[in-house]
Amino acid sequence: MCGIFGIVTDKEQPLGPILIEAGRWLSYRGYDTVGCATLKNDGSIDLRKDAGKIDQVSERLRFGEMSGSRGILQLRWATFGSPSQVNAQPHLDSDGDMVGAHNGNVVNNLELRQQFITEGMTVRSTNDGETCVHAVERYVDRGASLLDAIRNAYHDLEGDYAFVIGRSGEQELYAIKKGSGLVVGIGEGFTCASSDLPSILPLTRRVVRVQDGQIVVLRSDGITLHRVEDGLPVVPRVETITETMESAKKGGFPHFMLKEIHEQPGVAGELLHLLEGSPDVDRMIERIASARLLYLVGCGTSYHACMLGAIYLARLAGRPAFPILAPQFSAQYGPAVSPEDVGIFVSQSGETKDVINAIHVAQDRGMGVLGLVNVIGSALTQVSEVYLPLVCGYEISVPATKTFLNQVVAFLYLALRMGKHSTKSLVETLPRLIQHTLEITAPQVQALEELLADHDDLYCLGYGLTYPIALEGALKLKEITYAHCEGMLSTEFKHGPLSAVDEGYPVLFVAGPQDVPLIVSGINEVTCRGGRAIVVGPEDSRLRINAHHLITLPAVDGETSALLSVLPLQLLSYHLSLARGYDPDFPRNLSKTLTVD
Numbered sequence: 001m002c003g004i005f006g007i008v009t010d011k012e013q014p015l016g017p018i019l020i021e022a023g024r025w026l027s028y029r030g031y032d033t034v035g036c037a038t039l040k041n042d043g044s045i046d047l048r049k050d051a052g053k054i055d056q057v058s059e060r061l062r063f064g065e066m067s068g069s070r071g072i073l074q075l076r077w078a079t080f081g082s083p084s085q086v087n088a089q090p091h092l093d094s095d096g097d098m099v100g101a102h103n104g105n106v107v108n109n110l111e112l113r114q115q116f117i118t119e120g121m122t123v124r125s126t127n128d129g130e131t132c133v134h135a136v137e138r139y140v141d142r143g144a145s146l147l148d149a150i151r152n153a154y155h156d157l158e159g160d161y162a163f164v165i166g167r168s169g170e171q172e173l174y175a176i177k178k179g180s181g182l183v184v185g186i187g188e189g190f191t192c193a194s195s196d197l198p199s200i201l202p203l204t205r206r207v208v209r210v211q212d213g214q215i216v217v218l219r220s221d222g223i224t225l226h227r228v229e230d231g232l233p234v235v236p237r238v239e240t241i242t243e244t245m246e247s248a249k250k251g252g253f254p255h256f257m258l259k260e261i262h263e264q265p266g267v268a269g270e271l272l273h274l275l276e277g278s279p280d281v282d283r284m285i286e287r288i289a290s291a292r293l294l295y296l297v298g299c300g301t302s303y304h305a306c307m308l309g310a311i312y313l314a315r316l317a318g319r320p321a322f323p324i325l326a327p328q329f330s331a332q333y334g335p336a337v338s339p340e341d342v343g344i345f346v347s348q349s350g351e352t353k354d355v356i357n358a359i360h361v362a363q364d365r366g367m368g369v370l371g372l373v374n375v376i377g378s379a380l381t382q383v384s385e386v387y388l389p390l391v392c393g394y395e396i397s398v399p400a401t402k403t404f405l406n407q408v409v410a411f412l413y414l415a416l417r418m419g420k421h422s423t424k425s426l427v428e429t430l431p432r433l434i435q436h437t438l439e440i441t442a443p444q445v446q447a448l449e450e451l452l453a454d455h456d457d458l459y460c461l462g463y464g465l466t467y468p469i470a471l472e473g474a475l476k477l478k479e480i481t482y483a484h485c486e487g488m489l490s491t492e493f494k495h496g497p498l499s500a501v502d503e504g505y506p507v508l509f510v511a512g513p514q515d516v517p518l519i520v521s522g523i524n525e526v527t528c529r530g531g532r533a534i535v536v537g538p539e540d541s542r543l544r545i546n547a548h549h550l551i552t553l554p555a556v557d558g559e560t561s562a563l564l565s566v567l568p569l570q571l572l573s574y575h576l577s578l579a580r581g582y583d584p585d586f587p588r589n590l591s592k593t594l595t596v597d
């Protein structure tokens with residue numbers, strides 16, 4: 001996830017060390033290029049940037065020597081344009097007298113770039129951060145003040161982003177927020193703005209949290225806030241931050257896992273915006289549609305997304321697909337794979353050795369390789385003919401949460417598009433539904449904490465669309481509570497495991513709206529033997545009457561309900577991990593990226 005930082009000071013001074021330090025604080029978000037610009041009092045702009053990590057790039061390009069009265073730093077996590085020097089941010093306008101950088105995604109980037117080229121502007125990269133700068137330049141060239149130019153550009157730039165921009169010969173920087181985070185710091189003789197709090201706290205604890213649709217003008221002696229719609233000033237609400245740096249990095253949450261769970265409405269919205277404007281979606285659909293056989297390949301949580309993806313593709317697009325665990329791909333399908341087949345390889349890290357091994361088998365047999373991946377620049381992005389980025393930013397906690405959700409969202413979106421269904425309602429409603437589900441299920445889950453915390457053995461059952469979710473819920477519980485939790489198709493339970501049930505034995509069920517009668521049978525097989533049935537599902541009198549506990553989800557269609565049902569299971573795992581005295585972010589014996597066989 002990109003990060004921006006801008007600072008305005010009361011005199012020309014060495015700004016390089018301040019910008020490098022801010023970059024180090026932002027680096028936990030994940031990035032692949034880094035750049036700094038300083039604006040000097042003589043009107044010149046010093047811009048240095050390249051691909052690589054902040055310590056190496058800043059040493060090679062001597063960021064430490066950069067000086068000025070205003071400075072901008074950007075860490076870029078590539079989505080539009082490869083992670084290269086030319087695509088690194090900040091970017092200049094055509095004449096080189098404005099400089100700016102953004103974080104987030106401008107989803108109509110391609111369209112706008114084309115317009116800027118036609119209008120005669122000098123467009124140097126394919127990156128959407130440059131598009132933000134030209135979007136402002138367009139109105140400055142027509143005679144608008146910088147504030148008004150930014151206000152107009154805001155309406156042209158679609159997507160979720162924040163950006164900071166400055167012009168030579170002036171004393172201010174301007175920053176704007178639409179969907180992405182933006183925090184302002186106010187200190188003695190300087191003000192600054194950043195994507196998030198940790199990079200500001202070493203400088204000052206007086207901050208203003210900018211809201212969507214607001215522009216902030218940064219001056220060395222203070223800030224003014226303006227509404228985008230009419231430019232009128234807004235009174236800033238200045239807060240004094242007391243939290244520690246560590247908790248600021250966690251966004252105020254006690255653990256990265258909880259922070260990442262709560263980032264899900266935002267990352268799902270960002271992904272859907274990106275997919276709506278992405279030509280890679282069409283390329284991917286074309287490849288899938290013309291393939292003889294389609295394999296969906298991943299490990300662990302990513303494999304569960306493949307399973308749900310296969311159901312979405314079959315139900316919504318009539319396209320059968322084979323979900324397969326990556327290390328089993330060669331043994332099960334290797335000899336039968338042909339060059340007319342295509343595989344979608346799904347991985348948060350893009351580096352999992354089991355997945356890379358499966359790709360080698362696929363490539364040896366001439367099969368097409370597509371990717372769904374979070375880490376841009378990873379091995380999977382390099383070998384894929386086409387890949388879709390999951391745009392989750394850095395997922396620090398070992399248990400995958402937001403990346404699973406966006407893998408599933410990407411599959412759902414692809415299936416809808418392939419099946420020629422409208423994506424409008426998904427794009428418009430899903431982020432709010434995710435938010436709402438987190439809000440309504442959090443207290444319901446916490447009420448179960450005491451009941452389940454001491455159990456070392458349980459089952460999690462689902463059927464149809466919720467079967468992969470049951471497997472994912474069970475994996476999450478195992479991973480961070482160290483209890484044994486087996487995920488299973490609910491109808492298989494009576495074929496053996498039912499014998500484990502005795503007085504008080506807990507069984508979790510995940511029910512989709514279309515499968516309530518079947519789940520009710522499963523519940524009764526458990527409860528009549530003394531077991532305790534805990535259900536995640538829609539508000540339904542049949543579930544309410546038959547189960548001991550019902551965690552209710554919003555009333556939505558089966559495909560969306562399956563996706564939402566993972567949220568309370570993530571929360572439940574998190575709370576049970578804490579109740580059992582473990583650190584959910586870093587479970588024993590596990591690593592975030594498994595680059596071994």
Ligand code: M6R
Pocket residue numbers: 299300301302346347348349350351352355398399400401475476479592593594
């Ligand atoms: O990076 P990947 O998605 O390829 O990782 C695959 C699994 O190792 C991963 O999903 C693992 O199961 C998670 N830690 C579970 O939360």
